[in-house]
Amino acid sequence: MELWHSHILRETIDQDSLLVQGNRACALGALDSGVRFFAGYPITPSSEIMETMARELPLVGGVFLQMEDEIASICACIGASLTGEVAMTATSGPGFSLMQEAIGYAAVAEAPLVVVDVMRMGPSTGRPTTPSQGDVMQARWGTHGDHPAIVLAASNVADMYRLTMAAVRFAQRFRTPVTLLADEVVGHMRESFAPELVGRYRLTSGDFDFTEGYLRPDMVREVHPPHTLGRKGHPHVTGLIHDDTGFPTNDPKKSEQFLLQLHDKVVHHRDELCLYDVKNEGKGRVCIVAYGSCARSARAALKLAKEEGLPVEVLHLYTLFPLPVEIIQAVARRCEFILIPELNLGQYAREVRKMAENWTTVISMGKIDGTLITPREILDRLEELIGKYESI
Amino acid sequence: MTDAQAQTDGMVIASDAGKPLAERHFLEVRFGGSGGQGVILMGVILAVAATRDHRYVVQTQSYGPEARGGYSRSDVIIARNPVDYPQLTGIDLLVALSAEAAQKYTGFVRSHGVFIFDSGVLATPPRITADTYGVPFAKLALEATGRAQTANILTLGAVVGLTGIISPDSLEKAVLSMVPKGTEEMNQAAMRRGLELDGEEWRVR
Structure with a gap:
């Protein structure tokens, strides 16, 4: 490359x-x-x-x-x-x-x-x-x-x-x-x-491709033809709902189609967009789902958990949206509970709960004092919780 | 880091226990002082030097919102394996350039750690169960280079000379690549003065 x-x-x-x-x-x-x-x-x-x-x-x-x-x-x-x-x-x-x-x-x-x-x-x-x-x-x-x-x-x-x-x-x-x-x-x-x-630094979800066509990738099929300014033709760009010509439309059918295509072009390509990494995959009774700097705490907590014989896996998310529905549900099906450490009052835990609550319990571990969550804090919380939630 | 966390020794590797700092697989270093002393630069230089020694390194810092004065600290983790948790869970080597930093951080120093302070700003250091060295860094810097501002580089030299956590060669290369252009010779002199300090002479306990 x-x-x-x-x-x-x-x-x-x-x-x-x-x-x-x-x-x-x-x-x-x-x-x-x-x-x-x-x-x-x-x-x-x-x-x-x-x-x-x-x-x-x-x-x-x-x-x-x-x-x-x-x-x-x-x-x-x-x-x-x-x-x-x-x-x-x-x-x-x-x-x-x-x-x-x-x-x-x-x-x-x-x-x-x-x-x-x-x-x-x-x-x-x-x-x-x-x-x-x-x-x-x-x-x-x-x-x-x-x-x-x-x-x-x-x-x-x-x-x-x-x-x-x-x-x-x-x-x-x-x-x-x-x-x-x-x-x-x-x-x-x-x-x-x-x-x-x-x-x-590979991901278990299959990395994005750095090589072929990386710098100028093809557009997905749901994308509308771009109107590039400064090229030939008479492009029209607007924040109003518009059709393929680029001009505004009030037509209910076209409006719905436009918004659905915007939505679909992202949600239908989750397999490509959702980047994640699972540590200790399939070997845990419980799972820590984490992202950003909290994922580093979670990975360190996993090492401590292994030393102490706690069956833990870690799902490290690199893509938060579109929601990585498939992997969250796969983890939810096999784990007693999911613990989500994050530096807010449980914003992403609520998203995960929506996807996982049919199969497991989702527990938020929020911290808002301006310091990171330490590996020891995560492990202490796991020790408190483990065994309290039977597999459904 | 709170008091409770300081006691956990969360990331300490069992085989490191009691070994000299230079032989450890996982080492947590903190530089503490006040804004303007070059404390963050000390951490960055040590981090650059340690990566030259093929270690995995993470350097973080914490400082107040003000540009000068206020507290300032710089943390470096030096490890033989990739580092997960980026901040310190305890301190193996504390370098304090202000009395406030010494008071604030000595409680987190692990037993078998090392504590180095500027004896020019702190006459009686807090008693802890770590090897303690008191050196008048600012005074020595003034004598060696005529500029008290080189105290941070002299201190770095002393840290490496007294503990051997990285090679003097890597330190020298890192110092020369990081200090402002035109000050290389002066800083080199300060670093060498620090490197040659005799541990027995400056050891407090």
Whole structure:
């Protein structure tokens, strides 16, 4: 695979050490996957993504814009996207809130776009330098109306690189905004990582393909023909419900068809979109379902559980939406209960409960004090719960 | 990290118990001080140096919302296997450059750990069951380079000299690649002064 590596950035990463910060890995993934337009407004803890893009994009012939706020930033990205550019922006909670209306516009206009949200403690200004996973449901339902959403969650520096690449690919192939969620710890931490080794980080769900047609993937069949600005013809783009000509329609049948196609193009391709990893598969009586930095706690807890002889498996989700229905139900069928540690008051646990409650009990383990959930805390909770829930 | 978590030793590998820091498979290091002392840079340099030694490394930091002053800390996990949980569950090596950091973090240091502090800012360190070294880093830095700002690099040299957790060669390469251009020689001098400190001379207990 030929990647468009930015050599200046490569040189600033110590080649013998390969210690990379999460936010930088995200920028590197964006550059390697062909992102050539970035408009943003700085905000802790995502600013290093913007800083890196500001320095690197001009060197590879791309465009970087610092805008006056996050609304302008995402709108500039949508504009660039409609001309055929691969566009991305990055922000944190307060900025993500401002972007919501435009995300809906991009969904209806079918403008491919990647939005990175490095989550910090909210609501409002919250605590800028502490991690959180409080934006999960905002990433799904933050903009109004029945719209599709593809939401990925990064748990380490390697994820920041490869999930940014996945987000770019998904955005292009499904022509829709894709949100990549990270948190303060993942964004700011530095970790041993080499982009060349990314193939080593395989997922049990079958990785996305980095090779053939990676940079310009085919569109799925449900996508409407794109109207690219600046090319021949008279394109028309609107946030109104429209038909194949791009012009608005009030026809009930066409309206329903349009919205269903938006929905189907994401939900019908779960097999491709849902990235996950199961540890200790089929050997546990109970399952920890986790994403983002909590998945790291869960993996560490699994090691402790093995030492103590507790039968545990871990489902590490990289894709939160579309909901990974099949794997959650498979786990639910074989486990006494599912424990979901997350840095919010159980936002994703409610989603999992909807899918799993026919087969098992779903227990939320939320934490909102700004610190990570430790492996020991997860294990202590498991020890309290184990044996209390019989298999149905 | 709360008091309760400090006692769990969650990630400690049984075979590491009682071994010198340099021989351990899993090592948790914290640098504590106040904003502006270069505490986060110390963690980053140690992390770069340790990856040069082919270790798995995770470096995290915590700081207040203010740009200067306030607390600042930098944590590094150095391991022979991939690291799952990215933050510290206890401290094997604590380096404190302010009295507040020493007071705040010594409670988390494990037995058989190492505690290194700047004796210029803290006359009587908290008594803990760790090998304790007190060195007037800022004063030594001023003598060695004429600039007290090089104290963080001198301290890094001392940390490596006293514990041997990474190779001096990797440290030198990391320092030279991370410090601002034009200050390489000065920082090299500070690092070497730190490396040659005699453990017996500065050992408190």
